[in-house]
Amino acid sequence: MKVDLHSHTLVSDGHLSPKELVARAIENDVDILSITDHDSTGAYVELGDLNAYSIKLIPGIELSTQWRGIGVHIVGLNIDLDNEVIQAGVKRQAVSRAERAELIAKRLIKLGLSVDLVRVKAIAGGVNIGRPHFAQHLVEIGAVKDFAMAFKKYLGNGKAGDVKQCWAALPDIVGWITASGGTAVLAHPLKYKMTRTKLSALLDEFSAVGGQAMEVVSGVQTNDVTGQMGALCKEKNLLASCGSDFHQPSQWSEIGRMSALPKQCEPVWATWL
Structure with a gap:
């Protein structure tokens, strides 16, 4: 099986x-x-x-x-x-992801990157925003050559775009x-x-x-x-x-x-x- x-x-x-x-x-x-x-x-x-x-x-x-x-x-x-409990949790996580996206954008902009959160939201297409959507945007604006570099320089563990404090x-x-x-x-x-x-x-x-x-x-x-x-x-x-x-x-x-x-x-x- x-x-x-x-x-x-x-x-x-x-x-x-x-x-x-x-x-x-x-x-x-x-x-x-x-x-x-x-x-x-x-x-x-x-x-x-x-x-x-x-x-x-x-x-x-x-x-x-x-x-x-x-x-x-x-x-x-x-x-x-x-189940009402887990669906309430899902809604809470969605709010956390939105707050996290704003923090990630601010941190990347502070590094001098021309990050546009509106564009990142468009890339996400209406679903919860995650770091891969920021990675795609960084490739688009020419800040990095590929996803791997986006995470290595900006989004991976311990980097500026690694925001964890929003989670339950x-x-x-x-x-x-x-x-x-x-x-x-x-x-x-x-x-x-x-x-x-x-x-x-x-x-x-x-x-x-x-x-x-x-x-x-x-x-x-x-x-x-x-x-x-x-x-x-x-x-x-x-x-x-x-x-x-x-x-x-x-x-x-x-x-x-x-x-x-x-x-x-x-x-x-x-x-x-």
Whole structure:
């Protein structure tokens, strides 16, 4: 069974529409899919009846928060899309993203860049503004040659455009997910580049506030990495999730393309399938 529980569409920073993503997942023989757009469940509005597709669709979201000054992402899986608590949280995150966009623009302008927030909003096309939209704008105005350089110079971790203080606290984020009947999952743990001691502390606090799972597999990774993450997951008594973190087709990323979960881990979907 091929399971992909982390993917993105045009509703956030992906390049495919929700229906295009589902069609691609079906073409790639994915059996179970969750669309986890950043701070939005809008993809599911476009999809309509989730039972109308020849693939099992698990309602999901990827929520932004911070822990000890570090931006982290929490995936909510198998959430109730109509739950008032999580939808209120989504609205709060939308306000936070708008405030964050203004702060990012001000910081970049202070560096002497001719950033136009109106243009960034146009690039976003009515969805929540994220750093990739600023990256596209920086390429447009000739400030950088490509997305990678935009993040390396201006938008990546620790750079001027890396604004984290707007997000709701970790206990709130996890609370929204659990209130909706969902499972809170720490997304791509290695992406935060923490020491093993710090990651262990994050997982302990995450568990203490109701977190139930971690992504043991995020895209294609080495067997050593998978083994280490699997051992950590088991040590922390968490359920294991996996996802491609798909944004757009490329030689490095494809929906449904990821390493297998270690056999010693209990899959997160075992609790709700």
